[in-house]
Amino acid sequence: xxxxxxxxxxxxxxxxxxxxxxTGDFDKKKIDAMKARIEEWExxxxxxxxxxxxxxxxxxxxLSGIPLKRxxxxxxxxxxxxxxxxxLPGEYPYTRGVYPTMYRGxxxxxxxxxxxxxxxxxxxxxxxxxxxxxxxLSIAFxxxxxxxxxxxxxxxxxxxxKCGVSVSSLEDMETIFRGIPLDQISTSMTIxxxxxxxxxxxxxxxxKQGIPISKLRGTVQxxxxxxxxxxxxxxxxxxxxxxxxRDMMIFCTxxxxxxxxxxxxxxxxxxxxxxxxxELAFTLADGFSYVELGQKAGLDVDQFVPRFSFFFNCDMDxxxxxxxxxxxxxxWATVLREKYGAKNPRSLLLRFHTQTSGVSLTWQxxxxxxxxxxxxxxxxxxxxxQSLHTNSYDEAWALPTEDAVTIALRTQQVLFEETGVADVVxxxxxxxxxxxxxxxxxxxxxxxxxxxxxxxxxxxAIKQGYIQREIANTSYVKxxxxxxxxxxxxxxxxxxxxxxxxIDYLKVNRALGKKAATRLRILxxxxxxxxVKKALEDLERTFRDEKAxxxxxxxxxxxxxxxxxxxxxxxxxxxxxxxEPVIV
Amino acid sequence: xxxxxxxxxxxxxxxxxxxxxxVAKPGLDGHDRGALVLSRAFRDAGMEVIYSGLLPTxxxxxQMAVDEDVDVVALSxxxxxxxxxxxxxxxxLKEKGGADVxxxxxxxxxxxxxxxxxxxxxxxxxxxxxxxxTIVDFINGAVQKNREGRSKSLTTSKGKMLKSxxxxxxxxxxxxx
Numbered sequence: 094x095x096x097x098x099x100x101x102x103x104x105x106x107x108x109x110x111x112x113x114x115x116t117g118d119f120d121k122k123k124i125d126a127m128k129a130r131i132e133e134w135e136x137x138x139x140x141x142x143x144x145x146x147x148x149x150x151x152x153x154x155x156l157s158g159i160p161l162k163r164x165x166x167x168x169x170x171x172x173x174x175x176x177x178x179x180x181l182p183g184e185y186p187y188t189r190g191v192y193p194t195m196y197r198g199x200x201x202x203x204x205x206x207x208x209x210x211x212x213x214x215x216x217x218x219x220x221x222x223x224x225x226x227x228x229x230l231s232i233a234f235x236x237x238x239x240x241x242x243x244x245x246x247x248x249x250x251x252x253x254x255k256c257g258v259s260v261s262s263l264e265d266m267e268t269i270f271r272g273i274p275l276d277q278i279s280t281s282m283t284i285x286x287x288x289x290x291x292x293x294x295x296x297x298x299x300x301k302q303g304i305p306i307s308k309l310r311g312t313v314q315x316x317x318x319x320x321x322x323x324x325x326x327x328x329x330x331x332x333x334x335x336x337x338x339r340d341m342m343i344f345c346t347x348x349x350x351x352x353x354x355x356x357x358x359x360x361x362x363x364x365x366x367x368x369x370x371x372e373l374a375f376t377l378a379d380g381f382s383y384v385e386l387g388q389k390a391g392l393d394v395d396q397f398v399p400r401f402s403f404f405f406n407c408d409m410d411x412x413x414x415x416x417x418x419x420x421x422x423x424x425w426a427t428v429l430r431e432k433y434g435a436k437n438p439r440s441l442l443l444r445f446h447t448q449t450s451g452v453s454l455t456w457q458x459x460x461x462x463x464x465x466x467x468x469x470x471x472x473x474x475x476x477x478x479q480s481l482h483t484n485s486y487d488e489a490w491a492l493p494t495e496d497a498v499t500i501a502l503r504t505q506q507v508l509f510e511e512t513g514v515a516d517v518v519x520x521x522x523x524x525x526x527x528x529x530x531x532x533x534x535x536x537x538x539x540x541x542x543x544x545x546x547x548x549x550x551x552x553x554a555i556k557q558g559y560i561q562r563e564i565a566n567t568s569y570v571k572x573x574x575x576x577x578x579x580x581x582x583x584x585x586x587x588x589x590x591x592x593x594x595x596i597d598y599l600k601v602n603r604a605l606g607k608k609a610a611t612r613l614r615i616l617x618x619x620x621x622x623x624x625v626k627k628a629l630e631d632l633e634r635t636f637r638d639e640k641a642x643x644x645x646x647x648x649x650x651x652x653x654x655x656x657x658x659x660x661x662x663x664x665x666x667x668x669x670x671x672x673e674p675v676i677v
Numbered sequence: 678x679x680x681x682x683x684x685x686x687x688x689x690x691x692x693x694x695x696x697x698x699x700v701a702k703p704g705l706d707g708h709d710r711g712a713l714v715l716s717r718a719f720r721d722a723g724m725e726v727i728y729s730g731l732l733p734t735x736x737x738x739x740q741m742a743v744d745e746d747v748d749v750v751a752l753s754x755x756x757x758x759x760x761x762x763x764x765x766x767x768x769x770l771k772e773k774g775g776a777d778v779x780x781x782x783x784x785x786x787x788x789x790x791x792x793x794x795x796x797x798x799x800x801x802x803x804x805x806x807x808x809x810x811t812i813v814d815f816i817n818g819a820v821q822k823n824r825e826g827r828s829k830s831l832t833t834s835k836g837k838m839l840k841s842x843x844x845x846x847x848x849x850x851x852x853x854x
Contacts, residue, residue, distance in 0.1 A: 236705040236756050240732075248734070251761020252705055325707030325731050366710050452710075456785075456805040489805055490787065491757070565713045572714045576809050585806040598787065601757065677716045677728060 099432050100543035107536045110172045117172040124171045131166060155413045156571060157370035159533050165525035173528060178423070182518045186426040188419050188531065189519040190477045191442045196515035200228075202480035203505045204281060206448065208233035208258035209492045210601050211609070212268035215258040219273060221495060225502055229480060230311075231281040232269065233257035233492075234291075241287045241328045241661030244609030253606035256492070257283075261609060262656045264616055266294040267301065276304045280311035281356070281446065281480075286328040288315035289337050289644060290660050292345075292354065293651040300652075312353035312402055312446070315341065318379040319358050321555045321673065323365035323564065328661055331552055333668035337643060338383070339390045344644035346397050353402040355383060356446065363406035364452050366568020369417045370534055372406060374541035375551075375560055377424055381542075382551045384433050395437035398429065403445035407473040409453050409465060415521060416530035418445070418476030424535055447473035448482040454489045458584035459596050462486035467504050474514055475521055481505055491598040558674035565676055613656065620654040628653045629663055636667040696820050698749040701729035701738040703766055706756040711783065715751065718809040719816075735762050739769030742778055748820050752799070754784040763799045777827060779819045783812070 110116065153161040162169075173179070180186050183193035192198065205222050207230075208215045219230055234257040237249035243261040244253045253259045260266060270280075275298065284291045292313045296306040317334040320327050327334065338355065345354040359367075359376035367375065380401065387397045405421070407414050425443035429435040449469035454462045463486045470483050483501040485493030493501070509515050521527050548554040555561070574580035581587045628650035635641035650660050700716045702709060709731060720726045727745050729738055742750045750770070752763055763782050770778055781801040782794055791802045801815055 236758075240705045242705070248705060251758040252756060255757035320707075325709060364710070366714075490785070565717075568710055569714055569717050572718075572809065582806070586808070603760075673731065675728075677713050677720075677726075 100539055100546055103427075104536065104539050104543060107532075107539065117170065117174050119167055119171050119173075121171075124168055127166055127168045131164075131168065155369070155410050156567065157368040157413060157534065157537065159370070159413075159530065159537070165529050167525065169525055169529045173532075178532075179522065179528075185430070185438075185441060186423040187442060188423045189522050191422065191444055191479070193518075195477065195518045196474070196509070197518065200509045200515060201474065201478055201505075202229040202279070203227050203502060204229035204231045204446065204480045204482055205498060205502055206231045206233050206283065206482045207498070208235075208269075209599065210254040210258065210605060212258060212260065212265040214254075215269050216271050216273075218495070218498075219269070222498070222502065223273070223278075225499060226506060227502060229279050229281065230273070231482060232283065234282075234284055235259045236326075238657065239284060239286065239326045241290070241657060243613060243656050243658040244606055245613050246658055249606060251603075251606070253609055254601050259605065259609055260291070260294070260657060261613055262616055262654050263294050263297050263651050264612070264654065266291075266298050270298050270302075274304075275299045275302055276308050278310075282311070282313045285314050285317050285320050285324070286326055286334065287657060287661055288313045288317075288354075289341050289647055290651065290657055292341065292349075292352070293644065293648040296349070296648060297651050306349055308351065309349060310351045312356045314358060314404070315355040316358045316379060316383075316404075318382060318551055318555065319361055319376070321671075322362055322375060322379075322560050323367075324361035325673070327671050329664050329668040330671045331555065333664065335386060335552075336639070337664075339386055340642045340644050342387050342392060342397050343390060343642055345400065346392065350400075353400050355400075356402045356404045357383065358404040360404050360406045360448055362564065363408065363450065365564050366571065367564045368567050369408065369410065369413045370537045371541070371563060371567060373417050373421055373424075373534060374538040375564075376403065376405070377421065377428075377538065378542055378545050378551050380425065381428065381432075384429070388433070394429070394433050394435045395440050398433075398435060399437060399439035399442075402479075403443055405445050405447050405473075405478075406450050407447050407469040407476070407478075408450040409469060411468060411472050412527055412530055413534075414469070414472040415476045416527055416534050418447075418473070418478065419519075419522075419527075419531045420535040420538065421445070422477070423531070424538055444479045446480040446482070447476070447478040449473070449484045451484055451488060454484060454486070455582060455585050456489040457592055458590065459486050459490065461584055462489070463500060463504070466501060467508070470504055470508055471512075471514065474508060475519075477519060487596055487598050490596060491600070494597065494599045556674060558676050561673070561676045616654060616656075624653040625650065625655045625659070629655055629659060632660065633663045633667060636664060693824070696724040696749060696816070697727070697745065697747040698724050698751055698816070699727045699729060699738070699742045699745060699747045700751045700753065701733065701741070701766070702731060702753050703729075703733060703735045703738045703762040704754065704756065704758050705732060706754050706758070707731060708755040709753075711755070712753045715753070715783075715809070715812065718813060719751075722813045722817075724816075735765035736769045738766050739773050739775060742770060743773045743775045747778060748823070749779045749781060749816055751781045751783065751816070754782075757785065759784055759786055760790055760793070763794055764797050767797050767799055777823065779816070779823050781812075781816060781819065783807070 179188045182190040205227050207218050235254050236252045236256050238260045242248045244259045282291050299306055299309045315338055341354045345352050357376055357380040359372040362375050363372040422443045426441040429441050449466045453465050466483050473481055483504050485497035485501040487493055487497040545551055545554045548559055575586050578586055631646040632650055635643040635646050698719050700712050702712055716726050716728050767780050780799045782799045783803040786802045794802055803812055
């Protein structure tokens with residue numbers, strides 16, 4: 094099927110399904126009887142109630158722009174064909190889950206996003222969390238690291254260790270993982286522009302621990318498209334970053350078969366203000382772009398796509414979130430099979446990590462955030478997540494304290510151990526409302542895919558500012574709703590109190606930058622300068638040769654203790670920087 | 678262009694010139710959701726809005742403010758670097774002849790930091806969840822106060838100095854162009 098018509102064809106198929114008299118699993122006669130019954134109920138019972146006690150609003154709807162009916166029944170699912178649209182768990186199109194037993198086999202991975210201050214402080218936090226029952230690691234880096242600057246750079250002033258851990262060289266990574274055997278744990282690293290450098294550092298730490306890189310398990314985010322869309326942490330122009338991602342795809346496919354070299358992320362898209370549908374659509378559109386990137390590099394879809402992973406947000410609209418996760422699985426499986434010709438079932442599986450919503454946390458009455466996180470975590474579990482980070486209640490104030498992070502981890506443990514929600518696969522599957530919402534979100538996502546395709550693809554849509562503007566518009570609408578009070582956030586625009594006693598929050602030592610600078614000076618004195626110089630020259634040569642793979646020289650530079658910024662600066666020289674289009 | 682606006686601080690009809698505001702994110706911080714929402718809110722409130730874009734240094738922000746001849750610089754940071762970046766912007770503003778620009782801060786700013794920032798002339802320092810109206814009203818009030826203060830001083834002997842420093846700034850800007 095030609096790619097330009099694929100999306101409109103899919104939309105057509107979904108529209109036809111809704112129009113058709115009935116093609117699904119339900120018996121036409123029974124559906125007609127149901128419809129008649131609803132009409133009768135509306136006339137006799139409902140109208141009386143409405144005339145006496147009107148509903149709270151004339152129109153109900155979610156932020157995705159989907160109008161919500163009062164009631165969903167089998168009549169709304171008249172066209173659903175179970176085997177075509179839902180499948181059994183672990184079976185195409187994976188709507189009900191990617192594995193046959195889901196959490197009956199083992200719980201989701203409890204993976205707390207952690208990192209602050211120095212490498213040594215972060216090492217203690219990771220060990221504490223492992224002791225308390227966390228089952229996977231997830232590293233948060235500070236802003237200079239995310240942008241590819243060393244702790245002693247002018248640009249890093251005042252930011253070292255503030256938003257995560259500061260990493261300037263392999264030495265810092267060795268400290269972060271000191272006493273943590275990398276063959277016994279999987280690690281996720283939230284880093285994008287310098288993803289290849291951090292992957293190389295992780296590999297080098299593994300080597301030092303005597304573990305071959307082929308045995309390393311984990312994920313590095315790498316998803317640069319969503320950086321231009323939402324998180325805005327880039328170093329070079331998009332084409333340069335995409336070329337390095339291509340190099341990672343090739344290198345990791347061959348050398349690091351258990352490493353998820355990309356985690357296609359909706360989290361930041363959502364945090365930047367997108368609706369759930371926009372998060373779904375833009376994330377998957379990014380995913381398709383990476384599929385095409387690998388294909389263009391000459392790789393076979395079934396060879397490289399199985400290592401893709403995803404990362405979603407989970408906000409407060411409970412059913413909307415669960416529907417989003419289910420729609421995501423179905424769309425990914427369908428498009429990979431129908432458009433990209435994937436045959437390996439592992440290419441069709443959308444496996445994802447979830448983080449509860451950071452922006453849903455309020456600075457006001459911070460303890461209420463425990464409740465928000467609990468609801469969001471529950472939705473992620475009912476949506477079938479493979480791993481989960483729960484935010485701490487104090488995160489609208491600062492990075493979390495140990496006490497706050499413990500409650501966040503306990504939230505997951507309580508949900509798993511005590512509520513029974515993990516005992517049945519996709520327990521909400523078949524809900525009239527949830528299945529209808531899943532279908533609606535799927536259709537809306539396809540409309541976005543078509544629009545982005547018409548604009549010339551994701552990269553072009555980013556360069557035109559289209560995706561960024563769509564998100565900014567939703568974000569503005571939501572802010573206006575809060576402003577006029579048509580949307581409520583408890584403690585912020587309703588049920589406010591005088592905020593008197595600030596909670597005890599984490600403070601990062603401001604002298605950290607100076608200490609890190611001293612360590613870097615010592616490191617530079619004791620390393621083999623000639624080896625560093627040669628490695629960086631080799632890297633520059635591969636950067637300038639479009640056909641070469643830049644990962645092996647990068648790995649060598651890391652082993653030689655070239656610093657993060659020294660490595661990133663090579664790219665800055667070769668590729669230049671990036672200025673984003675005007676959005677507002 | 679902005680020169681004209683300068684001279685017309687009060688137009689013939691007696692109307693004040695629109696508030697010119699620079700919304701800026703100094704340093705390494707890509708969290709621009711708030712800055713984008715505020716840019717639109719300021720525009721909707723009738724202000725002329727200039728957005729710094731991402732990743733300028735504090736010095737570049739101050740330079741933009743002076744070049745664009747703004748009444749207000751609204752700084753937004755959510756990365757915890759406000760105690761370094763905000764004072765730097767204020768310092769560079771003074772050095773570059775923008776001492777009369779109102780500097781307003783916002784972001785994740787702990788209560789303890791607020792008095793310290795205010796001492797350095799960085800006011801507002803609004804936290805998450807602050808209503809747009811609160812921020813717009815605050816800025817309107819601060820600019821009004823600033824303009825009143827300035828017009829008062831213009832009528833005193835210091836007036837000439839102030840006026841000449843403004844026109845010198847203008848000349849400098851034209852020369853650069």
